[in-house]
Amino acid sequence: MTVVSAPGKVYLFGEHAVVYGEPAVPCAIEKRATVTVEPRDDGHVRVEAQDLTLNGFAVEYADSPASGPDVDVPKPLIEAATGYVDAAVEQAREAADAPAAGFDIAVDSEIPLGAGLGSSAAVVVAGIDAATRALGEPLDRRELANRAYQAEYDVQDGQASRADTFCSAMGGAVRVEGDDCSRLETPELPFVVGFDGGAGDTGQLVAGVRSLRDRYGFAADTVDAIGDIVREGESLLSAADPDSDPSAELIGELGELMDINHGLLSALGVSSRSLDTMVWAAREAGADGAKLTGAGGGGCIVALDATTETQTSLQYTPGCEQAFRAELATDGVRVEDE
Ligand code: PMV
Numbered sequence: 001m002t003v004v005s006a007p008g009k010v011y012l013f014g015e016h017a018v019v020y021g022e023p024a025v026p027c028a029i030e031k032r033a034t035v036t037v038e039p040r041d042d043g044h045v046r047v048e049a050q051d052l053t054l055n056g057f058a059v060e061y062a063d064s065p066a067s068g069p070d071v072d073v074p075k076p077l078i079e080a081a082t083g084y085v086d087a088a089v090e091q092a093r094e095a096a097d098a099p100a101a102g103f104d105i106a107v108d109s110e111i112p113l114g115a116g117l118g119s120s121a122a123v124v125v126a127g128i129d130a131a132t133r134a135l136g137e138p139l140d141r142r143e144l145a146n147r148a149y150q151a152e153y154d155v156q157d158g159q160a161s162r163a164d165t166f167c168s169a170m171g172g173a174v175r176v177e178g179d180d181c182s183r184l185e186t187p188e189l190p191f192v193v194g195f196d197g198g199a200g201d202t203g204q205l206v207a208g209v210r211s212l213r214d215r216y217g218f219a220a221d222t223v224d225a226i227g228d229i230v231r232e233g234e235s236l237l238s239a240a241d242p243d244s245d246p247s248a249e250l251i252g253e254l255g256e257l258m259d260i261n262h263g264l265l266s267a268l269g270v271s272s273r274s275l276d277t278m279v280w281a282a283r284e285a286g287a288d289g290a291k292l293t294g295a296g297g298g299g300c301i302v303a304l305d306a307t308t309e310t311q312t313s314l315q316y317t318p319g320c321e322q323a324f325r326a327e328l329a330t331d332g333v334r335v336e337d338e
Pocket of ligand 1: 114
């Protein structure tokens, strides 16, 4: 039995614009997906999902999950639970040169699905790592990140950047610009996350931004301006001492950039009433800055606040289902048991 976990992430800056080659800075957070893999010799794949959205169900199949068994769960949820696992299995089979390998797979995730916290990337990263280890062919982190990106790319019909998968594999704060991915040394940042209980459709939201960008020069300028925010934020981060607590000045400046980033994402049509409500609740509680994280449409916001005020205020904000402090996950993908 091989057990591997991988973290989710928040975007400090740059989602959506990263799809068009602008840089982005996602940060891994201590909310993990844990995947347990046991090889089996009949070539079948059995997936058992246990997370916040899918309250525990199992499917077993020989070919693709689409032809899977008759379970009393809506098809989109089955696809959400099994599509990424299936793509991870394909990548692991290819990497280990074991095209007929079968597995019992259990997914146990603390990361809500489709809420901007990188749940699918964490499942794919942990899944590929666990399955290749179980086959005796462990991958180095860069190759793991590459294969996880390929898996997401396939499931999302090409609408994926390397940001989520690279961040989940490496941990910490990272910088992604096209195919160029690197780790950033940053101080611990006081992230607070608010979750509205919902989810956005990443493919649809990315397509919406693409359409605005194609139709209007000013929408394309808005995407470019998000890139400028990221570059500004990066230079603030690289000037900071990663081993000390961040100064109030740094948090204030990063927060200001997050506020502007949220405004531009909102202009591109990817915010929602509940995300805006949580962003404003955080700001009014004294957060240094707040923005949606991930594709938008619903899901999560991320705020910077070293005090307890934002979390408390979000807990009493109608429409916010959960608020929590999110520590930077320095570890990335991690073997829990082998
Ligand atoms: O909502 P998430 O965690 O899937 O993030 C999507 C981020 C986008 O920039 C909108 C798309 C991508 O693949 O980078």
